[in-house]
Amino acid sequence: MRAFSELLDRLALTSSRNAKLVLVRDYLKATPDPDRGWALAALTGDLAFTAAKPAMIRKAVEARVDPVLFGWSWDYVGDMAETVSLIWPPDPDYRPNREPELSEVVEALRTATRAEVPSLLERWLDALEPRGRWALLKLVTGALRVGLSARLARTALAMIRPDDLEPVEAADIEEVWHDQAPPYGELFAWLEGRAERPGEAPGRFRPVMLAHALDDAEINALDPADFAAEWKWDGIRVQLSFEGEARRIYSRTGDEISKSFPDLLEALDFEGVLDGELLVVRDGEVAPFADLQQRLNRKTADAKLMASHPVGVVAYDVLSEADEDLRGLPLTERRERLRAFVDRIGSERLSLSPLVDFANWDQLAALRADPPVGAAAEGLMLKRWDSPYVAGRPKGPWFKWKRDPHVIDAVLMYAQRGSGKRSSFYSDYTFGVWTDEGVLTPVGKSYFGFTDEELRRLDKFVRDHTIERFGPVRSVKATRDFGLVLEIAFEGLQRSSRHKSGVAMRFPRVSRIRWDKPAREADTLDSVMDLLDAIERGGGRVTARA
Secondary structure, three states, X not given: OXXXXXXXXXXXXXXXXXXXXXXXXXXXXXXXOOHHHHHHHHHOOOOOOOOOOHHHHHHHHHOOOOHHHHHHHHHHHOOHHHHHHHHOOOOOOOOOOOOOOHHHHHHHHHHOOOOOHHHHHHHHHHHOOHHHHXXXXXXXXXXXXXXXXXXXXXXXXXXXXXXXXXXOOHHHHHHHHOXXXXXXXXXXXXXXXXXXXXXXXXXXXXXXXXXXEOOHHHHOOOOHHHEEEEEEEOOEEEEEEEEOOEEEEEEOOOOEOHHHOHHHHHHOOOOEEEEEEEEEEEOOEEOOHHHHHOOOOOOOOOHHHHHHOOEEEEEEEEEEEOOEEOOOOOHHHHHHHHHHXXXXXXXXXXXXXXXXXXOOHHHHHHHHHOOOOXXXXXXXXXXXXXXXXXXXXXXOOEEEEEOOOEEEEEEEEEEEEOOHHHOOOEEEEEEEEEOOOOOEEEEEEEOOOOOHHHHHHHHHHHHHOEEEEEOOEEEEOOXXXXXXXXXXXXXXXXXXXXXXXOEEEEOOEEEXXXXXXXXXXXXXXXXXXXXXXXXXXXXXEOOOOO
């Protein structure tokens, strides 16, 4: 555990992307199997322990430390793993011969029952120093929060390849990743030149191609004739991989979501791999994203839900057809292959993403601001006609040009400490708008959109103007005559019976802190509902074969 805990500690304190890559690369090179494989699984989010629960950790520490003292300490520190690692009193009668190895911990937790986990945790906590305890608890809870994405971890993995061998990229690893299981012995053997490359099984995930955000200043440097434009639909990006008996639906990050959408699997019959957008579509009409949310993150979907929320896919690209890999072809050719592919299938569950006709950027900007498909599109995609389909986010071939977000002025009502690096700051904010009765009602919550300096000022405001405490949450003074106004930007708005205000926001963030604006001049619930009505009138329609 010592090397793994040191890795996590240094990653948490390192902000540089390249420095993180070097740290992970060096760890993977120096650490033997299977420890490095289990560490990689933890870093990529592919390691979970069903029998271990955070409540077990709290129960264990409260058996050794006064619960009130622990509660105060947790509130002050803001992170449970860090609090327990510092406050844990080792058993004076326990004299371990050595610290546990990472593989020892992982293998024990994978086979332990819920009744066995508490005693294992206590024994390991007694044997470890504070940094090791912190790493152990982060491993158990799965909340590493060290600023390292799964793709970045795989990029570091590619860097362990010896210099005398042909280099590999993260995309090469992602091609075979989903057929490998922790601790990835076969994968390490290939990268180190001790074995052949693992085979590519049918139905595997192909790394997706992503776009760079485009702003108004950059677009004038581009030639309109070089680009195709299509709508950026407001759903979730998916990949349909139908190869022989292997029929799977993946999210853009490679998570298999097939079990949530059995109706889509049954409705489509083809051999190939498609890239597209998953939407709820009723009679050709694209439903709001809130309808799709009813089907996301479910392990299964019953017949009633599938009937009330039928899903379809708007196809953006074709990656393979039968056994032919098409990703190296230019977009012009792939587009024609995709059109013929969709026409041949002839299913109402699958449509071709329509191209947007435009002569110049001004004309396209006008369409972006007021799209004929309404709220169903969150902006435009610009793709070079000559671009192949490559993994990752290369600069230049594809751009996303999103619509300007909706904006309201709301008043800060509640604040809560963040996690990880923000555990010492009140960085999670609940905000509200005025009702007809002159009281605030919450309409959203946000924890990003501000700079570190602005966070320090916000944190001070919360501490200086707290009027009540509810566990980890502070109620902040907010009246007609006194309060902090936050300009909130968000992508969408929908009706919600689960929220007191009757509305729910999509992707809210703090776009500006209005230190200058009186709280009484913040928006009202009526104005928010008027905006919702306008959004709903926008609608959105996609034809089966555009």
